[in-house]
Amino acid sequence: xxxxxxxxxxxxxxxxxxxxxxxxxxxxxxxxxxxxxxxxxxxxxxxxxxxxxxxxxxxxxxxxxxxxxxxxxxxxxxxxxxxxxxxxxxxxxxxxxxxxxxxxxxxxxxxxxxxxxxxxxxxxxxxxxxxxxxxxxxxxxxxxxxxxxxxxxxxxxxxxxxxxxxxxxxxxxxxxxxxxxxxxxxxxxxxxxxxxxxxxxxxxxxxxxxxxxxxxxxxxxxxxxxxxxxxxxxxxxxxxxxxxxxxxxxxxxxxxxxxxxxxxxxxxxxxxxxxxxxxxxxxxxxxxxxxxxxxxxxxxxxxxxxx
Numbered sequence: 001x002x003x004x005x006x007x008x009x010x011x012x013x014x015x016x017x018x019x020x021x022x023x024x025x026x027x028x029x030x031x032x033x034x035x036x037x038x039x040x041x042x043x044x045x046x047x048x049x050x051x052x053x054x055x056x057x058x059x060x061x062x063x064x065x066x067x068x069x070x071x072x073x074x075x076x077x078x079x080x081x082x083x084x085x086x087x088x089x090x091x092x093x094x095x096x097x098x099x100x101x102x103x104x105x106x107x108x109x110x111x112x113x114x115x116x117x118x119x120x121x122x123x124x125x126x127x128x129x130x131x132x133x134x135x136x137x138x139x140x141x142x143x144x145x146x147x148x149x150x151x152x153x154x155x156x157x158x159x160x161x162x163x164x165x166x167x168x169x170x171x172x173x174x175x176x177x178x179x180x181x182x183x184x185x186x187x188x189x190x191x192x193x194x195x196x197x198x199x200x201x202x203x204x205x206x207x208x209x210x211x212x213x214x215x216x217x218x219x220x221x222x223x224x225x226x227x228x229x230x231x232x233x234x235x236x237x238x239x240x241x242x243x244x245x246x247x248x249x250x251x252x253x254x255x256x257x258x259x260x261x262x263x264x265x266x267x268x269x270x271x272x273x274x275x276x277x278x279x280x281x282x283x284x285x286x287x288x289x290x291x292x293x294x295x296x297x298x299x300x301x302x303x304x305x306x307x
Contacts, residue, residue, distance in 0.1 A: 009034045009096055012064065015084050017102040019146070021204060025071045030084035030098060032064040037087035037096065039066035043103075044080040075105040075145060079175050107176050108204035109144025112212050114196075123212050127196065130292060131189050131220035139163075139181040139198035139212075143170050147177035148200040154216070155194050159185065192218035192249055222248035222288035222295040229300050236278050236306045243270040244286035244298070252288035252295070259283040278304045 013031040020026045030039070038059045041048045048055055048068075057068040066086065070078055082103045086096035114121045115138045121127055129135050141148040147167040151160045163183040170178045181198070199211040227243040234240060244254050246269065256266040259282055265271070273280050281304045285297045 007034045008093070009036050009086055009089070011084075011096065011098055014098045015082065015101045017104070019104040019106055019203065020073045021106050022073060022075065024073050025069065026073060026103070028068050028070070028082055028084070028101065028103065030066040030068070032066055032086050032096065035061065035064040035066070035086060036089045040085045040087060041066075041068050042083040042085065043078075070103070073103075073105045075107050075175050078103060079105040079145065104146055106202075106204035107143065107145035109141045109148045109176075109179070109200060109202055111210040112139050112141045112148070112150065112198045112200040114139050114198055114212055114214055121214050123214065126215045126217040128217045128219060129187050131218050132186060134184060134186045137183045137185070137196075139183065139200075141179045141200040141202075143173045143176045144179065144200075144202055144204070145176045147179040148202045150179055150181035151199045151201065152181065152183050153195075153197040153199065154191060155197075159183070187216060187218050189218055189220045189249075191216050192220070217249070219249050219290075219292050221293045222246050222252040222290055224254075224286060224288050224295045224298055226286070226298050226300055230302070234276060234302065234304050236304050237275045240273040240276045240280075240302065241270060242284070242300050242302075244288065245269070246288045246295075248288060248290050248292075248295075250290050250292075252290040254286055254288050256284055256286050259285070273302070276302070276304055278306050280304055 010033050012033040013029050015028045015030050018026050039057060054071055055068060057066060066084055081100040083100045084098040088095045139150050141150060150165050152163050162185050163181045165181040167177050167179050170176045194216050196214045196216050197211050199209050201209050225245050227245055228241050246252050246254060254269045255264055256271055258265045280302055283299050283301050285299045287297045288295045
């Protein structure tokens with residue numbers, strides 16, 4: 001008697017991971033060529049039964065379509081690892097098993113927040129930091145599924161490459177995630193007054209993103225320059241005014257000294273000689289001091305000529 005060649009059942013289409021919003025209906029596609037066993041579905045290793053209006057699939061589809069339709073998706077019931085199987089048709093044949101795939105029921109995470117160590121930074125309130133000193137900031141978004149993607153910006157400049165994100169299960173809400181992005185950054189003077197922003201990106205947000213904005217208050221050493229330095233010989237009786245212009249945060253105090261004298265000449269940004277006398281001749285220096293430190297000194301030579 002002639003024995004025909006046995007054709008083994010095999011997957012034509014294997015399931016792929018799916019993300020859905022709560023309440024949606026989704027299909028995990030699973031198609032089998034030469035199906036002879038029964039279709040079965042497992043979630044997190046447990047066999048799932050056919051449930052009207054919830055889990056719909058055919059155990060013995062003539063066309064080999066074992067796909068399952070999941071209705072009214074809920075994170076508590078449906079989120080997890082799903083697997084399509086077809087039972088063995090002989091003791092010598094193995095069960096046909098597809099790789100597990102992730103069925104994700106989205107959960108919008110809480111809006112992001114920024115912390116300096118464990119200190120919460122209120123949105124909109126200036127964040128003081130010193131120029132040139134590295135800071136470590138945390139952007140945190142909790143109770144999302146899947147975890148939010150976090151990005152950092154100064155104004156419109158993306159600085160996410162300076163950060164590192166980790167995701168962990170949220171201890172307060174099962175099946176959700178806590179996303180934490182750690183930013184190590186050295187702020188500079190030109191960042192003063194600009195907006196630091198952390199953006200959480202998630203498909204379950206109505207607007208796709210939520211953010212928190214913190215104005216930067218960068219504290220820096222005073223920088224000074226002189227205005228009004230004489231560019232020609234000074235004649236006695238003329239008017240001379242020299243200003244020490246300061247750029248500083250916080251505001252700085254200006255100190256003028258005269259060479260050869262131990263005492264302070266003036267505590268203001270501008271010295272004036274109206275009129276200038278021969279006795280005013282000398283080298284004057286200015287510097288500025290704030291809570292960050294003291295600037296370098298600049299000198300001006302007041303050399304009064306007389307006839």
